[in-house]
Amino acid sequence: MQLARVIGTVVATVKSPGLEGVTLLVIQPLDRHRQPVGVQLVAADAVHMAGPGELVYFVAAREAAQAMPDPFVPVDHAIVGIVDAVSTLGGVTP
Amino acid sequence: MKIGRVVGTVVSTINVPAFDGRTLLLCDLLDPAGTRAGGYLIAVDSVGAGAGETVLLLDEGNSARQILAAPGAPIRTVVVGIVDSVVEDAATVGPGTVPATRTAGHVGKARAARRPASRAAGHAARPRRR
Numbered sequence: 001m002q003l004a005r006v007i008g009t010v011v012a013t014v015k016s017p018g019l020e021g022v023t024l025l026v027i028q029p030l031d032r033h034r035q036p037v038g039v040q041l042v043a044a045d046a047v048h049m050a051g052p053g054e055l056v057y058f059v060a061a062r063e064a065a066q067a068m069p070d071p072f073v074p075v076d077h078a079i080v081g082i083v084d085a086v087s088t089l090g091g092v093t094p
Numbered sequence: 095m096k097i098g099r100v101v102g103t104v105v106s107t108i109n110v111p112a113f114d115g116r117t118l119l120l121c122d123l124l125d126p127a128g129t130r131a132g133g134y135l136i137a138v139d140s141v142g143a144g145a146g147e148t149v150l151l152l153d154e155g156n157s158a159r160q161i162l163a164a165p166g167a168p169i170r171t172v173v174v175g176i177v178d179s180v181v182e183d184a185a186t187v188g189p190g191t192v193p194a195t196r197t198a199g200h201v202g203k204a205r206a207a208r209r210p211a212s213r214a215a216g217h218a219a220r221p222r223r224r
Contacts, residue, residue, distance in 0.1 A: 001118075001136035001171055003104075032101065032120055032134045046110050046168065057104060057118075057136050059168050063155040067110050067168030080168050081109030086120060088102030089145055 001057045003030045003083065006050050010042050018073035025050060025079065027058060032088070043077035044068060055083040096135075096151040097124045097177060097188070100143050104136055112167035119143060119173055121151060126180050127187045137171040138162065148189040150175035 008026035015022075023045040031037045034055075043058050046067035050056050056079045058064075064078035065071050085092050098121035106118065117139040125131040128148065135151060140161055143149045152158060155170040162169060180188020 002134070003136070032122070047108055049108050057106070059170055061155065061170060063158075063168045063170040065168075066155070066166055067112075071166065078168060081104075081106040081113055081118075083104055083106055085105040086102055087105065088120065 001059050001080070003032065003034065003086070004028060004041075004043070004056055004058050004079075005030060005034075005036075006052050006054045006056060006079070007040065008052055016074050018068075018070050019044075019075075022068065022073070022075070023048065023050075025052075027056065027077070027079070029058075030055075032086075041077050043079050044073075044075045046078045046080050047082060050079050050082055057081050057083060095174070096153060097126065097128075097180065098122055098135065098137075098149050098151045098173075099124055099128075099130075100145050100147050100149055100173070101134070102145060110168060112164055112169060113138075116162075119149075121149060121173070123151075124148065126182055128180070128189050135171045137173045138169050139173045141173055141176060143173050143176055148177040149173045150177055 004027040006025050007028050010024035025045050027043045028036050028040050029038045058079045060077050065075045067078040067080050100119045101122050102120040104118040119137050119139050121135050123131045123133045152172045152174045158169050158172045179186050
């Protein structure tokens with residue numbers, strides 16, 4: 001799992017069966033200092049509460065689909081939690 | 095599996111139910127010599143590792159779900175061990191290169207107390223049997 005910032009939403013009317021009602025968000029993966037790293041991704045929102053601007057963590061690969069109500073959906077990145085705080089050896093950062 | 099160092103924890107109240115009651119550790123990835131290899135992973139703890147410790151990371155979902163006894167959980171990365179030392183070509187290259195006296199402080203008092211005296215003395219110094 002990695003940290004990411006939600007930066008947008010994706011609206012799609014025509015979707016693969018099983019993706020109806022799934023919120024798709026654009027996320028920017030972050031390094032542990034919260035600097036953007038890598039390319040932006042589209043991730044399914046498995047917590048149903050994430051929105052643009054929020055710091056989240058996401059899981060990739062097959063495990064992403066496991067986060068969905070139907071685990072046999074074409075999803076390869078899923079947001080599985082919203083970060084309250086990251087406490088590191090240097091201190092706590094909200 | 096990968097070698098990492100726990101550099102912090104991630105606190106989250108809104109998450110998928112599979113993460114309820116689990117500790118998320120922020121782990122830097124290391125090369126066998128113990129230097130940062132670049133990148134990090136957020137892993138679910140299964141051994142009680144703490145900040146500063148060198149750990150063994152499992153980054154594969156099926157095994158992760160078995161270890162945590164959580165079938166169907168969207169979990170892929172798990173801390174499955176705490177590294178005492180890394181030996182490469184009969185020479186200790188990893189965290190074990192630190193002097194044996196550092197061991198007690200390095201692993202924390204609680205764990206050092208549980209550890210047999212022979213291990214606390216630093217088995218890194220012992221010659222490898224062949």
